Amino acid sequence: MRLRSFQRGLRIGAIAFAILTYLILIGLPTRLGVVAMPVLALLTALIFWVALRGGKSKQALAYRAPAPLLLTGATAGLVAGLLTAALIAGFARLLAAGVNVQPYLDKIVPMNIAALYGVMPGAVVTGDLPAWSWLWQAILLTLAGIVGVLLVLSERALRQRTWSTGGTLRWLTILLPFILLTFVIWLGNPDVTLGGNNRGTLRLLAAMAAIGSALFALRAARPGREQRVLALLLLLGLAYLPFTLDQFQNSVMGIVFIFVMMGLGLNIVVGFAGLLDLGYVAFFAIGAYVYAFLSAPFASPAFSALLTSLGIPADGPLISFWAAIPITMLTAGLGGVLLGIPVLRLRGDYLAIVTLGFGEIIRLFMLNMSDLTNGPRGLLNVAPPYLFGYSLGNPRDIFILALLGAGVIAFAAYRLDGSRLGRAWIAMREDEDVAQATGVNLVQTKLLAFAIGALFAGLAGQLYAARQTNIFPDNFTLFVSVDTLSLVIVGGMGSIPGVVLGALALKGLPEVLRGIDEYRIVTFAALLVVMMIVRPEGILPSTRRRRELHDIGGPASESAALEPALPSDYRTLDGGKP
Amino acid sequence: MLVLDQIHTYYDRIHALKGVSLTVERGEIVTLIGSNGAGKTTTLRTISGLLKPRAGNILLEGAPIDELPAHEITRLGISQSPEGRRIFARLTVEENLEMGAFARSDKAGIRQDMARVLELFPRLRERLHQRGGTLSGGEQQMLAMGRALMSRPRLLLLDEPSMGLAPLLVEQIFQIIRNINEQGVTILLVEQNAHVALSIAHRAYVMETGAIVLAGPAADVLASPQVREAYLGG
Numbered sequence: 001m002r003l004r005s006f007q008r009g010l011r012i013g014a015i016a017f018a019i020l021t022y023l024i025l026i027g028l029p030t031r032l033g034v035v036a037m038p039v040l041a042l043l044t045a046l047i048f049w050v051a052l053r054g055g056k057s058k059q060a061l062a063y064r065a066p067a068p069l070l071l072t073g074a075t076a077g078l079v080a081g082l083l084t085a086a087l088i089a090g091f092a093r094l095l096a097a098g099v100n101v102q103p104y105l106d107k108i109v110p111m112n113i114a115a116l117y118g119v120m121p122g123a124v125v126t127g128d129l130p131a132w133s134w135l136w137q138a139i140l141l142t143l144a145g146i147v148g149v150l151l152v153l154s155e156r157a158l159r160q161r162t163w164s165t166g167g168t169l170r171w172l173t174i175l176l177p178f179i180l181l182t183f184v185i186w187l188g189n190p191d192v193t194l195g196g197n198n199r200g201t202l203r204l205l206a207a208m209a210a211i212g213s214a215l216f217a218l219r220a221a222r223p224g225r226e227q228r229v230l231a232l233l234l235l236l237g238l239a240y241l242p243f244t245l246d247q248f249q250n251s252v253m254g255i256v257f258i259f260v261m262m263g264l265g266l267n268i269v270v271g272f273a274g275l276l277d278l279g280y281v282a283f284f285a286i287g288a289y290v291y292a293f294l295s296a297p298f299a300s301p302a303f304s305a306l307l308t309s310l311g312i313p314a315d316g317p318l319i320s321f322w323a324a325i326p327i328t329m330l331t332a333g334l335g336g337v338l339l340g341i342p343v344l345r346l347r348g349d350y351l352a353i354v355t356l357g358f359g360e361i362i363r364l365f366m367l368n369m370s371d372l373t374n375g376p377r378g379l380l381n382v383a384p385p386y387l388f389g390y391s392l393g394n395p396r397d398i399f400i401l402a403l404l405g406a407g408v409i410a411f412a413a414y415r416l417d418g419s420r421l422g423r424a425w426i427a428m429r430e431d432e433d434v435a436q437a438t439g440v441n442l443v444q445t446k447l448l449a450f451a452i453g454a455l456f457a458g459l460a461g462q463l464y465a466a467r468q469t470n471i472f473p474d475n476f477t478l479f480v481s482v483d484t485l486s487l488v489i490v491g492g493m494g495s496i497p498g499v500v501l502g503a504l505a506l507k508g509l510p511e512v513l514r515g516i517d518e519y520r521i522v523t524f525a526a527l528l529v530v531m532m533i534v535r536p537e538g539i540l541p542s543t544r545r546r547r548e549l550h551d552i553g554g555p556a557s558e559s560a561a562l563e564p565a566l567p568s569d570y571r572t573l574d575g576g577k578p
Numbered sequence: 579m580l581v582l583d584q585i586h587t588y589y590d591r592i593h594a595l596k597g598v599s600l601t602v603e604r605g606e607i608v609t610l611i612g613s614n615g616a617g618k619t620t621t622l623r624t625i626s627g628l629l630k631p632r633a634g635n636i637l638l639e640g641a642p643i644d645e646l647p648a649h650e651i652t653r654l655g656i657s658q659s660p661e662g663r664r665i666f667a668r669l670t671v672e673e674n675l676e677m678g679a680f681a682r683s684d685k686a687g688i689r690q691d692m693a694r695v696l697e698l699f700p701r702l703r704e705r706l707h708q709r710g711g712t713l714s715g716g717e718q719q720m721l722a723m724g725r726a727l728m729s730r731p732r733l734l735l736l737d738e739p740s741m742g743l744a745p746l747l748v749e750q751i752f753q754i755i756r757n758i759n760e761q762g763v764t765i766l767l768v769e770q771n772a773h774v775a776l777s778i779a780h781r782a783y784v785m786e787t788g789a790i791v792l793a794g795p796a797a798d799v800l801a802s803p804q805v806r807e808a809y810l811g812g
């Protein structure tokens with residue numbers, strides 16, 4: 001038993017080392033500067049946590065005794081630590097021997113590797129840092145391994161007591177967003193030097209962590225007054241964010257929340273109704289272009305000519321941003337119905353392929369209808385929103401508008417989830433025939449899913465056009481659909497807070513880590529694969545989805561009088577026995 | 579109550595039902611027996627509107643229903659417990675039952691029916707918050723029947739309730755079917771297990787390759803040499 005725990009530790013340590021080396025090679029430590037060390041140590045602890053809890057076979061690990069677990073964790077930490085230290089020492093030796101390593105490293109890494117965990121091999125050679133400082137690395141990582149064990153143990157303790165019954169951890173979860181918010185505001189003080197050149201990045205990261213942790217805090221709060229008060233306080237904190245962040249930070253947050261709006265809409269189609277829509281970008285594009293026509297008719301040759309012939313001046317916006325909202329939304333919704341009608345009878349893979357085509361058709365239409373859409377040259381000078389004569393086009397105001405839009409959509413989605421229509425969607429997702437036999441009008445239910453999803457994407461598109469002020473067909477490629485779908489899946493299909501978290505992770509983080517942007521697709525793929533294995537229900541799943549994928553309802557009946565169910569009747573997605 | 583008059587149903591070009599006529603009177607248990615592929619399930623799916631007949635009439639209390647979409651037929655009081663149960667595997671037992679009452683909006687009545695169903699199937703009460711998919715085959719059959727009852731149907735269509743169940747459990751299920759009927763629900767029962775079906779039914783129809791070949795009181799059908807030889811092993 002002890003030997004097996006040790007072997008497990010060796011394996012986990014080696015994997016952690018591989019991941020860390022990858023992160024170091026893509027330049028993550030240099031992006032984080034001074035805070036690289038604690039952030040990476042924390043990350044390592046998280047890796048150990050995930051590895052130690054044993055992913056899918058949660059039950060198997062949940063009852064492993066603390067002592068062997070500790071052996072595994074400490075071994076893993078030590079192995080990762082020694083390997084990393086050896087790597088640093090190796091570089092130090094090479095540098096000391098006069099080998100110029102940097103040019104070779106530059107060929108394989110986007111940025112220099114110097115800030116390996118904050119300990120620079122070069123600094124060791126020149127004597128600026130004592131030679132034993134690389135030992136610090138090994139100790140730190142061993143500690144990370146032990147922290148990983150503690151995380152597993154506390155998770156287990158939490159699980160046994162259930163999440164909402166109290167305890168210090170619950171209060172910590174509730175307080176965490178406020179702590180992070182304070183940190184964000186404190187970092188905004190020009191006298192603070194923490195993070196050096198990377199202070200802005202750190203601040204953005206903290207702001208995103210604050211929003212993310214707020215979602216967990218809401219779930220940790222007891223339903224009822226506690227939750228309501230907390231929600232109010234968190235909203236106040238959230239409302240303050242745009243006013244404390246700088247231009248760049250606000251602009252990143254703006255795009256994140258535009259994607260939250262999109263994600264919430266797609267979540268209705270895919271998460272609630274189970275219709276796999278890969279052409280969702282079409283409605284986003286429709287929203288953007290319709291608003292562009294309305295606010296900058298002069299940009300479109302055919303449209304402005306038509307208006308002039310009708311005696312309507314085409315040299316300025318036809319209507320305001322606010323008056324355009326119902327028009328763009330309804331047009332996008334109509335697009336949703338138009339897509340819905342031909343695919344009414346399609347399911348699963350076929351539906352995905354047809355919707356994929358639809359998204360591309362809309363983009364190609366924008367690209368090739370030069371008279372109307374100006375083709376690849378795009379529509380320029382789209383008007384930003386105005387309020388009482390003030391332009392709301394700057395990043396801060398766009399962020400506020402995106403927050404408001406996402407809030408309204410989230411509320412609508414929340415109400416829909418609990419409604420009759422929401423139940424019809426679930427039934428349809430599970431079994432179309434039976435849903436129909438229980439009285440669900442399939443045609444109406446399906447079209448409503450497509451139309452409501454499209455309405456929200458239309459609104460997001462309009463805001464996007466107002467933010468960019470210039471839009472091109474290239475803004476609306478398949479990748480927008482893929483990104484949106486990914487964030488819905490990563491966050492947790494069917495989960496409203498999950499969408500926010502998914503958008504932060506998949507749209508926000510790449511902005512923070514501009515350096516690894518080239519690796520975005522790889523990161524996506526890796527993240528999705530890991531997610532699907534470790535947590536198929538998403539990071540922050542809806543309670544129903546979590547129940548669907550993990551047997552929370554308890555094991556199957558063991559009664560001798562009743563024989564096992566027919567396996568062909570249904571699928572169990574967790575691969576478990578019915 | 580229900581009249582099928584010369585129904586012809588096709589799967590594309592395959593002529594599945596070749597002029598099926600049958601009647602179900604109020605308060606009866608009528609059973610439709612026959613071998614695999616005789617068209618029993620097709621008949622039920624045609625009645626419930628999931629398939630459209632190409633010719634013939636279906637009348638419910640004298641009004642034609644063959645043109646109506648499935649969800650409207652449910653609202654008229656015909657409810658189906660489908661072949662292979664087809665419960666919502668990822669919803670809880672309770673949610674499955676609530677889904678059965680989807681077409682209704684009388685909250686008090688739904689609560690009443692929920693209590694009635696749980697009384698008929700006490701096992702379901704024990705499993706109320708468990709996923710449907712974690713139930714055993716027998717429990718799933720009970721859930722499928724319970725779900726069908728939740729729409730408070732006048733006519734209940736049961737498709738192969740004995741499928742894949744142990745003999746002891748089949749007996750239990752059929753006892754419950756009789757109870758449901760005694761509570762005033764008319765039942766059209768499709769079965770391959772002819773013996774049990776004929777033992778609780780009032781009248782029976784025998785189907786072969788898309789057509790009715792024999793009809794009459796269940797006792798007579800049970801006694802007919804033809805049926806004894808074909809379905810009851812002599």
